[in-house]
Amino acid sequence: MAGGFQAGTAGAKDTSYASSYFDDDVRRVFDLAVAATRPVPEQPSAKPSKQGAPSQTPKPSGSAKPSAPLAPGTDGRDPRLKAIEDFWTPERMAQAKPVKEQEEREARIPRPSEAPSSQGVAPRSPSHEFAGIAQVGTFFYQTDENYRFCAGTVVPSPGKNIIASAGHCFDSTDRKTNMIFVPQHNEKNPFPHGKFAIKVGGIFMDAKYLQPDGDHKYTVTPQxxxxxxxxxxxxxxxxxxxxxxxxxxxxxxxxxxxxxxxxxxxxxxxxxxxxxxxxxxxxxxxxxxxxxxxxxxxxxxxxxxxxxxxxxxxxxxxxxxxxxxxxxxx
Known part of the structure; x- marks a missing residue:
């Protein structure tokens, strides 16, 4: 699941969003994503320090790593997220390939021109294009060697900012950059509802699910x-x-x-x-x-x-x- 994009305001209580299709593992990841994307309430002002006590915690000497956030743009948005969204032009989206695991599966499917004439090709149901729905969209992201894409579905949530995806979309070793979600993406109208950048730290996955090779792998607790x-x-x-x-x-x-x-x-x-x-x-x-x-x-x-x-x-x-x-x- 991915969260951390701005697409609405908080709604009712969290429990009203629990789907009956969520098993325990999915619900646990959903709750984790909701908790991490919920706005942090403002803290009350600190009490004045006691007389004679230092008013600030002593800091070590030496240069500290700069931590000041970037100033918001004129529209109030984080300029880093806007830069990610601007990065994805229709041309770059058209260059994106399926997620690696899907690309490898598709490469193994025989095409009519590759099948022996005596064997033919197994019949398939005809497919038809349709306009799609706004709740289903496409993740685009950049890896070291390619632009990639994978599907995602918006999940009802208090912050209206959580998307569920297939487990093979994001594995636990990837360092994906410039990641966005585009609802109802299609070639004729690449981003009919806008583009939404995913913040760093906004991907949540059941820790026991995926390994780099796509297998479920468990180890026993060391004694x-x-x-x-x-x-x-x-x-x-x-x-x-x-x-x-x-x-x-x-x-x-x-x-x-x-x-x-x-x-x-x-x-x-x-x-x-x-x-x-x-x-x-x-x-x-x-x-x-x-x-x-x-x-x-x-x-x-x-x-x-x-x-x-x-x-x-x-x-x-x-x-x-x-x-x-x-x-x-x-």
């Missing part, structure tokens, strides 16, 4: 005897599914990433590194967002010799690129 060998535990968003991954470094140097860990009995294991001597010298490990992209997919490691290393843009395969922060004197 207590195994956890005796865990020497360091951290977290971050390395698989790009807007869920927190659990990083475990074991006593023999092996490092494991448990993707999208949600405290349940489902553990999706990615073995980052097999046992090795180098990583036994890691003393402290912490994950976070220390680079330019919007994901908490970076890691800082302090080593036994005092070296401090920053690894940026980690993914399901490993820590990413190493950047020395502090080098010990020789």
């Amino acid at each position: 207590a005897e195994t956890w005796k060998h865990a020497v360091e535990i951290g977290s971050g968003d390395y698989t790009g599914n807007d869920g927190w991954d659990l990083i475990v470094r074991w006593s023999d140097g092996e490092v494991t990433n448990y993707a999208d860990f949600d405290g349940s009995s489902t553990w999706r294991e990615h073995k980052w590194y097999a046992s090795n001597e180098l990583l036994t010298h890691a003393v402290l490990v912490t994950g976070g967002d220390f680079s330019d992209n919007p994901y908490a997919d970076d890691t800082i490691i302090r080593w036994t010799d005092g070296e401090l290393s920053l690894y940026t843009d980690g993914d399901e395969k490993g820590l990413g690129k190493q950047n020395p922060l502090v080098v010990p004197a020789k």
Whole structure:
């Protein structure tokens, strides 16, 4: 499910939007999306500090990462979202290919010109174009190599801003950019109801559903005897599914990433590194967002010799690129 586009105002209570077709897993993802897209209520003004106490929390020295939001445009909209919507011209939409999994399936379907004349082609029901409906539309997004598209359906929700899609539309390792949803898209009228950019962090998926190869994959919970060998535990968003991954470094140097860990009995294991001597010298490990992209997919490691290393843009395969922060004197 995707949320985070502006398409209306809040309605009645959340429970009035629960579909009888939602099973427990879908309802859980729906509730997660609703909670994340609900406006945050204004907080009451802080109480005055006690006399003699500092009025502000002390801040560490050094330059801080800029955090000031961009000023809204004249229409009140976030200019970053408007830029995404403007990016998708009718020409770019026409160049988009089906989502990779669908493209591979379609490539395996025999065409009349490819079938042997003696066998013929299995008959198919005739198809007819129709104007479509406003509740069903198309996701467009950009990957490293292509423009892609996949279908989505608007789901009634309190904020009127949630769309359901097929599980194969977005997998847990993709870093999709310039993503929009276009209701009732068609070639003759590419965006009859407008274009709606999806905010970063606006995709919600059942963490136990999809793997990069499209298979359902589960791992059993590591037993207590195994956890005796865990020497360091951290977290971050390395698989790009807007869920927190659990990083475990074991006593023999092996490092494991448990993707999208949600405290349940489902553990999706990615073995980052097999046992090795180098990583036994890691003393402290912490994950976070220390680079330019919007994901908490970076890691800082302090080593036994005092070296401090920053690894940026980690993914399901490993820590990413190493950047020395502090080098010990020789």
